[in-house]
Amino acid sequence: xxxxxxxxxxxxxxxxxxxxxxxxxxxxxxxxxxxxxxxxxxxxxxxxxxxxxxxxxxxxxxxxxxxxxxxxxxxxxxxxxx
Numbered sequence: 332x333x334x335x336x337x338x339x340x341x342x343x344x345x346x347x348x349x350x351x352x353x354x355x356x357x358x359x360x361x362x363x364x365x366x367x368x369x370x371x372x373x374x375x376x377x378x379x380x381x382x383x384x385x386x387x388x389x390x391x392x393x394x395x396x397x398x399x400x401x402x403x404x405x406x407x408x409x410x411x412x413x
């Protein structure tokens with residue numbers, strides 16, 4: 332299910348939230364049931380996926396391969412010394 336970042340008014344005050352809904356219609360229905368009015372809606376990636384993908388985009392493939400190889404060496408040397 333997608334996450335939606337949305338702004339809404341309720342009781343004369345403005346709020347902003349990010350929640351997971353089946354679709355936009357479910358979001359609108361939820362806010363209406365709570366006596367609110369939608370101001371804006373934007374579909375966003377899930378928090379887990381979004382943070383992982385942004386991390387992956389910042390690292391070059393060669394750096395990732397080098398890091399994985401070094402981590403493997405450290406892991407192997409730790410097992411040999413004990």
